[in-house]
Amino acid sequence: MNFFEQFKYCPCCAHNYSPKDFISRDFVFHCPQCHYEFYQNGTPAATALIPYAENPELILLITRNTSPGKGLLDLPGGILRYGELPEEAVVREIQEETLLDIKPTAILQISAIDYHYKGYQVFVVETCFLTEPIKDNISKVSTDEASSIGYYPAASFIKHPDRLAFPEHAEIFKKYLNFLQ
Numbered sequence: 001m002n003f004f005e006q007f008k009y010c011p012c013c014a015h016n017y018s019p020k021d022f023i024s025r026d027f028v029f030h031c032p033q034c035h036y037e038f039y040q041n042g043t044p045a046a047t048a049l050i051p052y053a054e055n056p057e058l059i060l061l062i063t064r065n066t067s068p069g070k071g072l073l074d075l076p077g078g079i080l081r082y083g084e085l086p087e088e089a090v091v092r093e094i095q096e097e098t099l100l101d102i103k104p105t106a107i108l109q110i111s112a113i114d115y116h117y118k119g120y121q122v123f124v125v126e127t128c129f130l131t132e133p134i135k136d137n138i139s140k141v142s143t144d145e146a147s148s149i150g151y152y153p154a155a156s157f158i159k160h161p162d163r164l165a166f167p168e169h170a171e172i173f174k175k176y177l178n179f180l181q
């Protein structure tokens with residue numbers, strides 16, 4: 001059972017749901033009182049693969065300071081805000097995390113990552129952008145969400161996806177390395 005099937009009340013009118021109010025085929029609660037349709041959707045996110053201009057085999061990664069994957073490496077990025085497009089979100093998130101102004105140039109991959117967060121299951125649909133390489137030898141983080149930042153060889157994660165907070169991202173590194181050749 002998905003955690004949201006245990007939701008008890010309509011978020012609009014506080015009607016007490018009964019099991020028949022959840023239509024599992026459509027992942028939606030139909031409120032019989034106010035008719036609000038409470039859809040359970042995936043959560044859109046955007047990340048960036050940022051190559052180092054001096055050596056494009058090196059890419060910028062953060063060490064996560066939050067769960068899930070605390071202490072492991074991750075692509076910078078985050079969850080979209082309401083009304084944002086993925087390419088807007090990725091520019092904003094990376095500004096916040098690294099103070100860098102990035103320029104997305106292509107979509108490398110769209111991944112699904114089903115993860116556990118504070119007792120809930122979150123189904124993240126993540127767009128990963130390739131960006132223009134950057135020249136800055138960046139080493140300072142500007143967010144509590146990361147404990148450090150640096151450049152790492154993309155190839156090392158093909159052999160060791162366990163060093164990544166989300167091993168699903170190994171596919172992105174593979175695609176990128178093919179793209180470089």
Ligand SMILES: [Zn+2]
Pocket residue numbers: 010011012013014015031032033034035036
């Ligand atoms: Zn309602």
